[in-house]
Amino acid sequence: VQLQASGGGLVQPGGSMRLSCVASGFSLGIDYIGWFRRAPGREREFIAAISWSGGRTYFADSKKGRFTISRDNVKNTVYLQMNSLKPEDTGVYYCAATRPRSPDTYHYHQNYPHWGQGTLVTVSS
Secondary structure, eight states: OEEEEEOOEEEOTTOOEEEEEEEEOOOTTOOEEEEEEEOTTSOEEEEEEEETTTOOEEEOGGGBTTEEEEEETTTTEEEEEEOSOOGGGOEEEEEEEEOOOOGGGTTOGGGOOEEOOOEEEEEOO
């Protein structure tokens, strides 16, 4: 599975940004795409995941409301829409792929065997 994240950049606090993850080469069983963030000096943090086939979504509790995840199966792309951005949202955002699994395990980055290269988001005035 190959994943290519893009769309990062500089945005002011309160602004919005949409990240894209283009996926290709799906191997048998790989169905979920997740977004993670690594903020400076912090561990990789789960944001959301979506089923490629059925569209089912999972969110980190702290990210519900400001972040939405969606997919476009024609474009082979998963999007992360981020609104009301805060300086603490700054970090490198990664997309990753995994198989369907128990819902309470999508939060763990160790459960994702395939990763994209990351895109940097900086929230600053």
